[in-house]
Amino acid sequence: MLVIENLVAGFEGMEILKGISLKVKKGEIHSIMGPNGAGKSTFSKTLVGHPEYPASSGSVTLDGKNLLEMEPDQRAREGLFMAYQNPVEIPGVNNVEFLRMAYNAKMAHLGQEEADPMDFQDIVREKMGLLNMSGVFMERDVNEGYSGGEKKKNEILQMAVLEPKVAILDEIDSGLDIDALKVVAENVMKLKNENTALIVITHYQRLLDYIKPDYIHILSHGRIVKSGGPELALELEATGYNGFKTEAA
Amino acid sequence: MSEVTQLQPEVQQLLGDREYKFGFKTEIDSDTLPKGLNERVIREISHRKEEPESVLDFRMEAYRRWLEMKEPTWAHVDYPPIDFQDISYYSAPKNKKKYKSLEDIPEEILETFNKLGIPLEEQKRISNVAVDAVFDSVSVATTHRKKLAEVGVIFCPISEAMVEYPELIEKYLGSVVPAGDNFYSALNSAVFTDGSFVYIPPNTKCPMELSTYFRMNQKETGQFERTLIVAAENSYVSYIEGCTAPQFDSRQLHAAVVELVALDNAEIKYSTVQNWYPGDKETGVGGIYNFVTKRGLCKGKNSKISWTQIETGSAITWKYPSCILRGDNSVGEFYSVALTTGHQQADTGTKMLHLGKNTRSVIIAKGIAADTSSNAYRGRVLMSPVAAGSRNFTQCDSLLVGSNSSAHTFPYIEGGNSTSRVEHEASTSKISEEQLMYFMQRGISKEAAVSTIVNGFCKDIFDRLPMEFTVEAEKLLSLKLEGVVG
Structure with a gap:
C-alpha cells in the first residue's frame, strides 16, 4: 500500500503541493484530475524522487x-x-x-536470478505479444525517433516487464489521437491485476472512459479539493474545474 | 569468449573501485642512465643496443635538429615547462643484456605482465594474439614468433630489427615521420629505445593479431617507443597496442613515434587502447605526458590504413594519428574515442592528406569530457591539387558529463581541387539530468546510467576494434567513469 501523508513539495523554491494525503491499496485505480498548474506534474515527480521537485515535509511510504x-x-x-x-x-x-538492465536491477534487488540476453528476449517477446507490439521496438534505441504514440506504448511495455507495485501514469493521454489513446489505455488495462495499483494523472475525462478508476481526486492549487467515486468525473464534465476551485476557497 | 576474459581479468575483478588499477611498481634492480640529454647519452643508448653505425648517425642528426627546435605550444593544453635534462633516457632491468628465452627474463617482470593480464609463458599465452612486451626501454619477450615466421611475418623488437634486418630499417625508418618532423619526433628519433617492428611479406594475411604492450616502470624515466610496420603488396595485418604505468607523483614523458607503410593493395589496421596513469583524480598531481607522433603512409595504390584509438589515460595527450594518402584509390580511416576525467587534458585528432587520385578518408571522433577535464579534437583534411575525385567525411561528436568539463573542436580543411568533396559534421551534447532520471526511475543506478550512455555514444568506434578488445574497451570506460557523477 502507498500511503501519502501531508506531502508538501515544490520546484525552485516555490511551494506547489500544499499538503497532499492519499492512500492507494493494492489493485486499486486512483485518478488525480486537475487543471493546468494544479500541481499534477509536481506530484508525480516528487513521488519518483526527481531532484528538482523535493518534498519539504510529509511522508510517503510504500x-x-x-x-x-x-x-x-x-x-x-x-x-x-x-x-x-x-x-x-x-x-x-x-x-x-x-x-534488461532495468529488469535485472529489480531482480538483483529481490535476490532473484538476473536474465541473460537470450532469456530476456523471451520475456520481452511475451510481453510484446500481450500488448500487440511490433518487433521493431526491440531493435531501436530508447525512444529515439519514436512518434508520440510509440513512446507511450514503449512506456507501457516497460511497465509490463517491470511489474511494479504502483504505476503512476503521468498524463499518458497527452498528445495522442483518439485511436492511439484507445490502444495505450487498453494495454494498461491488460496489465491491471490485483497486485498493481494505478495512479492515473490526467487533465481530461476521456482517458477514464478506458481506464475506469475506483476513486477520483480533484487537485487544485496544490491540494486535493474533492475525492469521490467514478461519478465525480461526470460531475466534472458538467461543471468544469472552476466549480471545484471555489469549493476549495 | 574465454580469450576476452583472459586478456585483462583484473579489469573484471576490480570493477567497483575507481582507482587506477595498474599503478603498482615492480621492484627490480635497474640499469638506468643518469638524468640528462647530450651526445654522450645518445652514443651510450646506441652502444647498449649494439646498433649499426647508420642508426647512430640517424640519432645524431635528429638530436642536432631537435636542439634547434622549440616545444609546440599550439595545443589546447596547459602544463608547466618540461626540463628535458631532468629525465633519464634509458632504463632497463639489470640482468642480461638480451633475453634469448623466457628463462632469461627476471621473475619480477614475468609476474608484472601476468598481473597486467598479458602472460608471456608458453602455456598461458593468449592463443590468437602475438605479444611483444616492452618494459621501460627494452623489449623483454615476443610471443608466437615461430608461428609467424612460418608465413614470413617478422614481428620483433625494433632494436633487434636494426641488427637483423638493416636493409628494411634503412629503407623505412624515418620515411613516414622524418626526424625533423616536429619537436617530439626529433626527440624520439634521437633517444628512442624500443618498440616493435613488423614486416608482412607480399600476398600474406597475417595469421593472428599482433600486439605490443608497453609498460613504464621506472620513476623519472621517459619512454621513447619506436614502432615501424611495413605491409608489402597484397598483405594484411591487424595490430593493437596497450599501455600502462605505475602511479608516481612526478610527471613522466612518453614521446613515441609510430610509422606505418602500406604498399599496393595492402591494409594495416592499427588499434590503440591507451591507459597510461592519468594523475591523481582530485589534485591532478603526477601522470604521463603522452606526446606521440603516429603516421601512416598509403604508399601503394588501393592501400588502406585504419587507426582506431581508445584514449582513456595520460595527464596530457597530444596525438594525431594521420594518413598520407599517396597511392591512387587509397583509403585512410580514423576512429577515435577520447575520454577525459579528473584533471586530464587531451588534444587529439588526425590529419588526412589526400595526395593521390580518388583517395578516400573517414574520420569519426568521439570525445567525452567529465569532471574538470578538457577534451579537444583537432583535425586537418588536405585535398591536394592533384587529388582529383577524392572524398573525406568527418564526424566529430562531443559529450559532456557534468558542468565543469569542456570540449573543443578545431577542424582545418584545405580544398585544393574542384572535383573533391569534404564533409564535416559536428555535434556537442550533454548527458541531461532528465536522461539520468529516466534510467533511475527504471531502477538503474546513476553510475550505470552514465556508463551506458557513454558506451552507447562510442558504440560505432568499439565495433571497429578487434573483437577480443571490444568488451575490454567497454569495461575500461565503465571503470573510468565510476563515481564521475554524483
Missing part, C-alpha cells in the same frame, strides 16, 4: 518503507513506476538492453 529517504533508483526497485508524459530519448542505447 508497504511501510519510507520512499522520501530513498534515491530515485531505489524507489523504482521497491516497485514504484512512472509512465512519462514526455519520455526522454537516449541515443545509442538499445531499447531491449535498457529494459
Whole structure:
C-alpha cells in the first residue's frame, strides 16, 4: 500500500503541493484530475524522487518503507513506476538492453536470478505479444525517433516487464489521437491485476472512459479539493474545474 | 569468449573501485642512465643496443635538429615547462643484456605482465594474439614468433630489427615521420629505445593479431617507443597496442613515434587502447605526458590504413594519428574515442592528406569530457591539387558529463581541387539530468546510467576494434567513469 501523508513539495523554491494525503491499496485505480498548474506534474515527480521537485515535509511510504529517504533508483526497485508524459530519448542505447538492465536491477534487488540476453528476449517477446507490439521496438534505441504514440506504448511495455507495485501514469493521454489513446489505455488495462495499483494523472475525462478508476481526486492549487467515486468525473464534465476551485476557497 | 576474459581479468575483478588499477611498481634492480640529454647519452643508448653505425648517425642528426627546435605550444593544453635534462633516457632491468628465452627474463617482470593480464609463458599465452612486451626501454619477450615466421611475418623488437634486418630499417625508418618532423619526433628519433617492428611479406594475411604492450616502470624515466610496420603488396595485418604505468607523483614523458607503410593493395589496421596513469583524480598531481607522433603512409595504390584509438589515460595527450594518402584509390580511416576525467587534458585528432587520385578518408571522433577535464579534437583534411575525385567525411561528436568539463573542436580543411568533396559534421551534447532520471526511475543506478550512455555514444568506434578488445574497451570506460557523477 502507498500511503501519502501531508506531502508538501515544490520546484525552485516555490511551494506547489500544499499538503497532499492519499492512500492507494493494492489493485486499486486512483485518478488525480486537475487543471493546468494544479500541481499534477509536481506530484508525480516528487513521488519518483526527481531532484528538482523535493518534498519539504510529509511522508510517503510504500508497504511501510519510507520512499522520501530513498534515491530515485531505489524507489523504482521497491516497485514504484512512472509512465512519462514526455519520455526522454537516449541515443545509442538499445531499447531491449535498457529494459534488461532495468529488469535485472529489480531482480538483483529481490535476490532473484538476473536474465541473460537470450532469456530476456523471451520475456520481452511475451510481453510484446500481450500488448500487440511490433518487433521493431526491440531493435531501436530508447525512444529515439519514436512518434508520440510509440513512446507511450514503449512506456507501457516497460511497465509490463517491470511489474511494479504502483504505476503512476503521468498524463499518458497527452498528445495522442483518439485511436492511439484507445490502444495505450487498453494495454494498461491488460496489465491491471490485483497486485498493481494505478495512479492515473490526467487533465481530461476521456482517458477514464478506458481506464475506469475506483476513486477520483480533484487537485487544485496544490491540494486535493474533492475525492469521490467514478461519478465525480461526470460531475466534472458538467461543471468544469472552476466549480471545484471555489469549493476549495 | 574465454580469450576476452583472459586478456585483462583484473579489469573484471576490480570493477567497483575507481582507482587506477595498474599503478603498482615492480621492484627490480635497474640499469638506468643518469638524468640528462647530450651526445654522450645518445652514443651510450646506441652502444647498449649494439646498433649499426647508420642508426647512430640517424640519432645524431635528429638530436642536432631537435636542439634547434622549440616545444609546440599550439595545443589546447596547459602544463608547466618540461626540463628535458631532468629525465633519464634509458632504463632497463639489470640482468642480461638480451633475453634469448623466457628463462632469461627476471621473475619480477614475468609476474608484472601476468598481473597486467598479458602472460608471456608458453602455456598461458593468449592463443590468437602475438605479444611483444616492452618494459621501460627494452623489449623483454615476443610471443608466437615461430608461428609467424612460418608465413614470413617478422614481428620483433625494433632494436633487434636494426641488427637483423638493416636493409628494411634503412629503407623505412624515418620515411613516414622524418626526424625533423616536429619537436617530439626529433626527440624520439634521437633517444628512442624500443618498440616493435613488423614486416608482412607480399600476398600474406597475417595469421593472428599482433600486439605490443608497453609498460613504464621506472620513476623519472621517459619512454621513447619506436614502432615501424611495413605491409608489402597484397598483405594484411591487424595490430593493437596497450599501455600502462605505475602511479608516481612526478610527471613522466612518453614521446613515441609510430610509422606505418602500406604498399599496393595492402591494409594495416592499427588499434590503440591507451591507459597510461592519468594523475591523481582530485589534485591532478603526477601522470604521463603522452606526446606521440603516429603516421601512416598509403604508399601503394588501393592501400588502406585504419587507426582506431581508445584514449582513456595520460595527464596530457597530444596525438594525431594521420594518413598520407599517396597511392591512387587509397583509403585512410580514423576512429577515435577520447575520454577525459579528473584533471586530464587531451588534444587529439588526425590529419588526412589526400595526395593521390580518388583517395578516400573517414574520420569519426568521439570525445567525452567529465569532471574538470578538457577534451579537444583537432583535425586537418588536405585535398591536394592533384587529388582529383577524392572524398573525406568527418564526424566529430562531443559529450559532456557534468558542468565543469569542456570540449573543443578545431577542424582545418584545405580544398585544393574542384572535383573533391569534404564533409564535416559536428555535434556537442550533454548527458541531461532528465536522461539520468529516466534510467533511475527504471531502477538503474546513476553510475550505470552514465556508463551506458557513454558506451552507447562510442558504440560505432568499439565495433571497429578487434573483437577480443571490444568488451575490454567497454569495461575500461565503465571503470573510468565510476563515481564521475554524483
